[in-house]
Amino acid sequence: MDLRPISTLPTDDERAAVDAVLGAPGVVPQALREARGRRHLLLPGLHAIQDRCGWVSAGALGYLCERLHVPPAEAYGVASFYALFALSARPPTALHVCDDLACHAAGAPALIATLTQRLGPAGETRAGATWHPSPCLGLCERAPAAMLTVAGAAPRATAWGPVDAAACVDAVARGEAPTPAPALIPQRGRAAYPERLLARVGVVDPTSLDAYRAAGGYAALRLALERGPAFVLREVTDSGLVGRGGAAFPTGRKWAAVAAQAGRPKYLVCNADESEPGTFKDRVLMEEDPFALIEAMTIAGTTVGAEQGFLYLRGEYPLARARLTAALAAARERGLLGDDVMGRGVRFDIELRLGAGAYICGEETALFASLEGFRGEPRTKPPFPVEAGLFGRPTVVNNVETLVNVLGIVRDGAAAYRALGTAGSPGTRLFCVSGKVARPGLFELPFGVTLRALLELAGADDPAAVLLGGAAGTFVGRDDLDLPLTFEDTRAAGATLGSGVVLVLDRTVALGPVLARIAQFFRDESCGQCVPCRVGTVRQEELITRLARGKPHGTVATERALLAELGQCMRDASICGLGQTASSAIESAVARLKVFADEVTP
Amino acid sequence: MIRLPIYPAEPRRRPTDGPVRDVALTIDGAAVRVPEGATVLDACAAAGIEVPTLCFAANLTPVNACRICVVELEGARTLVPSCSRTVEAGMVVRTDSPRVRTARKLVLELLGSSVDLSATPHVARWIERYDAHPARFGPAAAPAAAGARDAAAPGHHHVGDGATAATVAQPAKVDNDLFVRDYGKCILCYKCVEACGDDAQHTYAIAVAGRGFDARISTELATPLPDSACVFCGNCVNACPTGALVFTREFELRRDGQWDEARQQETTTVCPYCGVGCAITLRTQDNQVVRVTSPLDSSVTGGNLCVKGRFGWQYVGDRPPPDTK
The missing domain is CATH 3.40.30.10 (Glutaredoxin)
Known part of the structure; x- marks a missing residue:
């Protein structure tokens, strides 16, 4: 490979931004192999340029390519994939x-x-x-x-x-914004709903490691290191914990599969690319209890045999970024991360990496591609991440909420964890309640509480339509309020808990434009790799826009039939979960809430 | 300063070399045996079942992008791409179930309504076979102005009224004498990127840029090809399944309505330039070379050529006119 560089030269600022990430260039050019092994620094480099200059110029891109030995066309392909990078001049x-x-x-x-x-x-x-x-x-x-x-x-x-x-x-x-207000925890003070994950949120100073330790922090890691990986694997498996990112895969099985892999190195990835519209639970946990996530990641990493963890945080969470950066430094300084974790002779460290405005990077294989310095395009499974994940190595990837659950499981045991919730969905769940309610915010409820009870807590007077699970979720209506919020009950009802979104809409909100916004979202966020999703999300948006405007091609009935066929193709033939769920909320609104049920009278 | 770890990429997995055992599976009710490591697509071919493909090529790594080759696999939640899924003993595959037919029909309709497929072989037949009607999505929107698609920013699009169907139609890019990039015909199959990069040429002059429906094949900053890393080997042209990348002569003949396959013939010979001895296939119309390819199964080229073999044939027809002798 003999690269042709971009001929535009970088400015001093651009050069400095890149050098701050990559180190100053040596007198002797870096060995090609070594330079190419640093491809994963492409995204951090682009972030540095964007943060310093407000946009990524040709000269800056060229300098970054030269330093990393990445072909300019590929770097341009990566930079132009992410919404937070501007590739034409933009003010600061x-x-x-x-x-x-x-x-x-x-x-x-x-x-x-x-x-x-x-x-x-x-x-x-x-x-x-x-x-x-x-x-x-x-x-x-x-x-x-x-x-x-x-x-x-x-x-x-x-x-x-x-x-x-x-x-x-x-x-x-x-050029200045007000200080963000603290998280809203409306259930606080109600003894009926014990807080596990939220116990420290808004109570313990998130910037103080000592405060975290005084509030019970790092007891779980201590115990995990003393009792060993087999103990942790058993407790996590017995707890019945399943993933909270949306797919609900058993965490214990995932960990055991990676722990059993002979290949080294292995990686742990925390998926903190929380981008599902309506979701904010992981943000609150990371902002208000950052050490909990770091401790949980350390338990996960040392349990499965990974020495390196990556925390992939979405780029739109500046406060979480600041809190986590500080917390990681504090943990490292105190020997809770690094070459000798807690003085127990195990090595584990965590790198914080930022997404750059791409919903698709929450898909685990797209997240790997993004971390590796490529476009965030999902990969075909199999092989699954437990065999070939990040950098082709065995990888555990878990959502923030999933990981934080592990602390209680290790500390108090699987049986205590199962004391709340149902047999099929043990434990508690974070619900992100927003929309037309009196008390929006983050709720932690045992699985099995009904939607009605949650909506009463949040103060929803007129829940005409409730979106469960976000844009990739399902709408339910007034007839579904007695639905117990568990994985098994929602599945049986053809709904989903997804990422814990409970978005309440009342009669004043017209559903047509809401569905059109969902369709726009998927069109914007499709990575563009496969035809069903790349073109299907466009056709879906056009169709929903027509129906919302009362201007169908032919009759409303033929449009609904076309929507159903489109949905089936996207669900069946798309590469990843984005395309497979892109019609889910829209089709559920048409089926359950009878949106677009009436023919338009010309 | 932050640490600078190095994470080497894994070497690409190779298909099993050497003798292997056979694997038995069922396709459309019939028992099929193929060697271990074969794909479902290979197995379908062995069973005499035609599976349509667009982004697949025997000499390139499958990218699973077009999804027209999907089949139903018992026990799988979704359909699976047959071009890349390796066979496993006991698999039960259906290639013509209602789900498969619907998916293929919609893929054809989605492509047919957004891309000019007029130069794509077989597609008209498949559209008939799957009863696809691309016009169901409404009349095509106006083509994009030159450069407009190159400037699209990810995550934002102009929200229209839904009355017309968005397309990738745009003026062809003519920035060199050898080949034309007519991206109104591009289905984004990634083949040209692979041929330019890891799978053949290792030049990396082009990549996929942008996102979603605005994703496109591009040089860095949409630079014209002569200013890019392109070495004009034409292996991308060879790989293109839809005529989006096309020899200039062929582009002109098609544009002028002079392209006539009935008047064409193919002659395979050996490239005269150097000592490597690449097999080349000359396609001629009216005794003029209009396209040069190399057989995919050639042990010398694997289908690839260099700029000389691919494009250096003007001299063949460059005889002086009779009256100037």
Whole structure:
């Protein structure tokens, strides 16, 4: 391979940003093999350029390619995959205004319209700043939300809510956003619902390792290291813990499969790319209890025989990033990470990596591709990650909430864990409640509590439509309120818990535009690799837009039949879960809530 | 300063070399035996069942992108791509079930409604076989202006009224004398990227850029080919299944309505340039070379050529006109 470099030279700032990630270039050019082995630093390099300069110029991209020996066409393919990288000149200050589901229900369309008047059309530069609509920012309990990014030598990013037009205009003008408010835990103080995962949230200082340890932190890791991997595997398997990212795969089986693999090295990946619209549980855990995640990852890594963990955090969570960065440094300094974890002679460390605005990177194989420095395109399974995952090695990949559950299981035992919940769905579950409710926020309830009970806690007066599981989930209606919130009951009812989203819409919210927004989301977030999803999500959006506008091709009935066929093809023939679930919420609204049931009278 | 770990990529898995055992499976009710390591597609071929393929090529790594080769596998939640799924003993495969037919029909409709398939072999027959009607999605939207698709930003698109069906139609890119990139015909099968990169040429002049429906084959920053890393080997043209990458002569003949396969013939010979001895197949129309390929099963080329063998044949027809003798 003989690369042809980009001829544009980098500016001093661009060079400095790249060198800060890769180290200063040596006098002797780096050996080709070594340079190519650092391909995984492509995304961190692009982030550094974007953070420093506000966009990725040809010269900056060329310098990064030269340092990493990545072909410029491939680096361009990677950079142009992620929504948070700008590849044309952009001012340092950029405001990202969420208009996704929860924010949509909270008036984002009107907000966007006002901002278009006051700040100019989206994407235009005015007075050294620009703004864009954004997919879900994971601040659904404080909708509508926005994120301000200011590039420079000391880059800043803040995501906060609720916002109005005046707050947005002010933030853009000043290049500064207000301090985000703490998480909302509406059930706090109600003894009926014991908090396991949320126990420290809002109670223990998330910036203090000592406070975490005083509140029971690191007891589980101590026990895990003393009793050994076999003990941990047994407890996690016996607990019946299943993954909380959406697929509900038994965690114990996944860990045991990787632990049994002979190949070295092995990797642990924490999937913190929480991008499912309506989901914010992992953000709250990472912001308010970052050491818990680090401790849990350390248990997972040392149990399966991984010495390196990666925490892949979505790029839109600046506060979680700051808290986790500080927590990782503190844990490393105190010997809780590194070459001799807790003085027990085992090695484990964690690298924090940032996503850059791509929902698909929450799919585990796409996440691997992204970490490795490639486009976040899912890979065909088999082989499964437990055999060939990150860098082709045996890999455990777990969601944040799943991992944090492990602490209690190790500390108190599987039996104590199973004391809450149902036989099929033991333990508790985090529910992200947003939309038309009096008390939005994060709830932790034992599995088996009914949807009605959750909605009463949250204060939903008029739950005309409830979206369970996010954009990839299912709508349920008033007739389904007695549904027990468990994996088995939702599955039997043809619904899903997915990532724990409970988005409540009342009669004032027209469902047609909500479904159109979901369809837009999937069109925007499809990676583009396979035909059913790449083109299917476009056709679905066009179809839903027609129906929402009351302008079907032919009759509404023929459009519904076409939608059903499209859905079947995407579900059956797409490579990954994105395409396979892209029609799920829409089809459930048509089937259960009778949206688009009536013929349009011309 | 942060640590700089090195994570070497795994070497690509190779198919089993040497003698292997046979694996028995059932396809459409019939028992089939194929060597271990074969794909379901191989097994279908052995059973005499035609499975349509677009992004598959025997000399390239399967990318599983087009999904037209999907089959139903008993016990699997979704359909599986036959081109890359290796056979396992006892598999029960159905290639013509209602689910398979619907998926293939929709794939053809989705492609047919968004891409110009007029130069794609077999597709008209498949559209008939699966009763596909690409026009179901409505009239095609207006083509994109030159460069518009190259400038699309990921995560954002113009939200239309749904009245027309979006397409990838756009003016062909003509930036060199040897071949044309007519991306209105591109189904994004990744074959050209593979041929340019790991699977053949190792030049890496092109990659997939952008995301979703705006994903496209591109050089860095959409630079014209002569300014890119391209070495004009034409292996991408050879790999393209839809005529999106096309010899300039062929592009002009097709544009002018002069392309006539009935008047064409193919002659396989040996490239005259160097001592390697690459097999080349000359396609001629009216005794003029219009396309040069190499047989995929050639042990010398594996289907690949260099710029000379691929494009250096103008001299063949470059006789002086009779009246200037």
